[in-house]
Amino acid sequence: MPLPEVRERWRAQGSRVCEIPGCVCTAEPVVPAERKLPRVGIKSSEAALAEYNDHRAKVLSEVDRNDFASHLLMGDFYYPPASKLTRWLVQLSCGDVKEEVSRSYGSPPYESSVERRASSDMLRRGYRECWEQGHDPDRTYYRTILMYLGSEDITLPVRDDDYLPESMKRLTPTPAKAWKVRLCCGHVITQTVEDLDWLPEMGTTENSKWTEARAEDQRGRLAEIKDSMSRWSYEYHLRRIASKDHDPDVEEFCMSCEYSRPIVAYENLGPLVPPPKPPPVKRSPRKAALEKRLFALELEAQRLREQLAPAEGTT
Numbered sequence: 508m509p510l511p512e513v514r515e516r517w518r519a520q521g522s523r524v525c526e527i528p529g530c531v532c533t534a535e536p537v538v539p540a541e542r543k544l545p546r547v548g549i550k551s552s553e554a555a556l557a558e559y560n561d562h563r564a565k566v567l568s569e570v571d572r573n574d575f576a577s578h579l580l581m582g583d584f585y586y587p588p589a590s591k592l593t594r595w596l597v598q599l600s601c602g603d604v605k606e607e608v609s610r611s612y613g614s615p616p617y618e619s620s621v622e623r624r625a626s627s628d629m630l631r632r633g634y635r636e637c638w639e640q641g642h643d644p645d646r647t648y649y650r651t652i653l654m655y656l657g658s659e660d661i662t663l664p665v666r667d668d669d670y671l672p673e674s675m676k677r678l679t680p681t682p683a684k685a686w687k688v689r690l691c692c693g694h695v696i697t698q699t700v701e702d703l704d705w706l707p708e709m710g711t712t713e714n715s716k717w718t719e720a721r722a723e724d725q726r727g728r729l730a731e732i733k734d735s736m737s738r739w740s741y742e743y744h745l746r747r748i749a750s751k752d753h754d755p756d757v758e759e760f761c762m763s764c765e766y767s768r769p770i771v772a773y774e775n776l777g778p779l780v781p782p783p784k785p786p787p788v789k790r791s792p793r794k795a796a797l798e799k800r801l802f803a804l805e806l807e808a809q810r811l812r813e814q815l816a817p818a819e820g821t822t
């Protein structure tokens with residue numbers, strides 16, 4: 508289906524509102540504080556400069572010298588000369604402190620977006636990646652689908668691993684639609700829909716095989732494995748059951764959000780190329796000699812005053 512048509516129909520329907528408790532899209536934005544941050548594992552300014560210059564030289568050596576436009580783009584836009592950069596420390600909500608450089612005249616790190624390492628997705632503005640397991644176990648990474656952007660035909664492969672319950676197996680390749688969807692966090696992901704005739708304006712419908720007995724069974728099974736699940740995954744499955752297993756799902760897991768945390772504090776470490784130190788003040792030999800003489804005279808004056816003091820007291 509052509510993209511404008513999908514957008515038009517979806518707009519006519521009105522997009523959804525995110526109702527996930529504590530979702531990043533409705534949370535108060537984090538206002539990072541400027542403060543001194545711990546220096547553990549932070550490079551010296553010389554090492555940071557050398558590392559940047561080495562990396563820049565390597566990147567530029569791989570760009571065709573005759574391709575002037577690419578050279579300019581890489582050497583000026585993506586990897587500008589070190590003299591144009593400022594060093595920062597940023598602290599994420601999980602406590603990690605990371606080092607960054609950004610353009611001195613550009614926005615500070617908490618106002619900019621960076622690419623996710625595993626893809627070309629941009630993270631949310633002011634968010635950075637943390638890959639440490641267990642650093643943020645209680646946050647939810649399910650997001651509400653706010654918009655359908657378009658679809659393409661795909662074929663789902665056979666899935667018959669022994670460990671799968673019968674209901675989850677697929678014994679023959681099955682045609683389906685891959686819908687590009689925009690989530691409430693702003694990221695675009697793919698949602699697979701097996702009903703080839705389904706359109707966004709149809710909305711989601713409850714599973715035709717849904718019964719209260721089935722819901723009870725699912726709740727029971729969920730309770731059994733609750734302790735081995737993260738809180739957000741457990742709550743997501745509860746919402747699924749409450750929505751009578753709606754199809755297609757109104758929520759999807761966002762991998763771009765999963766390992767990203769907001770910047771909560773920052774520190775400006777100054778230019779990547781430190782300004783030259785002022786030369787030490789050289790004192791002329793004559794000045795040094797005069798200072799020495801003055802010091803001796805002051806000592807002498809002090810001594811004389813002390814001699815004079817008792818004599819004055821007796822008159």
Ligand SMILES: [Zn+2]
Nearest residue numbers: 525530532691
């Ligand atoms: Zn949301």
Ligand SMILES: [Zn+2]
Nearest residue numbers: 601603637642
């Ligand atoms: Zn972390």
Ligand SMILES: [Zn+2]
Nearest residue numbers: 692694761764
């Ligand atoms: Zn996201």
